[in-house]
Amino acid sequence: MPLEILLVLVVGGIAGIALLLHLTGNTRSAVLRPEDTGRAWRRHFPEDSRVETVLTGAGGQFALVRTRAGPGVIWGFGADTVARHLTGCPIRQTEDGLEVDFKDYAVPRQQFALSPEEQAVWLAELEAA
Numbered sequence: 585m586p587l588e589i590l591l592v593l594v595v596g597g598i599a600g601i602a603l604l605l606h607l608t609g610n611t612r613s614a615v616l617r618p619e620d621t622g623r624a625w626r627r628h629f630p631e632d633s634r635v636e637t638v639l640t641g642a643g644g645q646f647a648l649v650r651t652r653a654g655p656g657v658i659w660g661f662g663a664d665t666v667a668r669h670l671t672g673c674p675i676r677q678t679e680d681g682l683e684v685d686f687k688d689y690a691v692p693r694q695q696f697a698l699s700p701e702e703q704a705v706w707l708a709e710l711e712a713a
Contacts, residue, residue, distance in 0.1 A: 614660035615644040625649050625658055628667035632656075639709060641681075646696050648706050655710055657684065657696070666691065675710065682706060 605611055616624065622635035629651075637650040646659035658667040674685045681698035698706060 610663060612663060613645070614663055614665050616640055616647045616658065616660065616665070617644060618647075621647045621649060621658060624665045625651070625656065625667055628658070628665070629653070629656075629669075637709065639706060641702060642697055642699070648709060650709065657694075659694070659696070668694075670710070677703060677707075 614624075618638045618640055621638045621640065625635050626632060632651040632653050635649050635651055637648075639648040641647060644660075646657060649656050649658060653669065653671075655670045656667060657670060658665050660666075668684075668686050668688065668691060670684065673687065676683045676685070678695065681696045681703060683693060683695050685693050
């Protein structure tokens with residue numbers, strides 16, 4: 585088979601798969617609703633048997649959770665989620681929200697865009713934990 589035809593078939597196949605994934609809704613970002621956040625958290629941390637509090641951020645892109653093990657944050661990463669405990673993590677207020685230094689090479693630092701009102705609620709929840 586000539587290289588030109590093989591190239592067209594490969595590029596067309598990849599484009600077709602990408603289009604099919606998009607049309608079936610598999611390229612949407614994860615949206616965290618309070619009722620689903622606990623299940624998503626337990627998928628990452630099965631030992632946290634109970635999520636006590638869930639505070640979702642702007643548009644459901646991230647949420648602050650409180651468990652018996654302490655506070656944590658979960659956010660959408662494409663169609664999946666990422667979750668981390670906040671114990672021992674420095675949290676800094678910025679103009680746009682909160683910035684967390686996870687001290688983890690996989691997620692060294694993450695910015696969470698919050699309104700000033702949401703910042704106050706999140707900081708109060710973190711102090712209470």
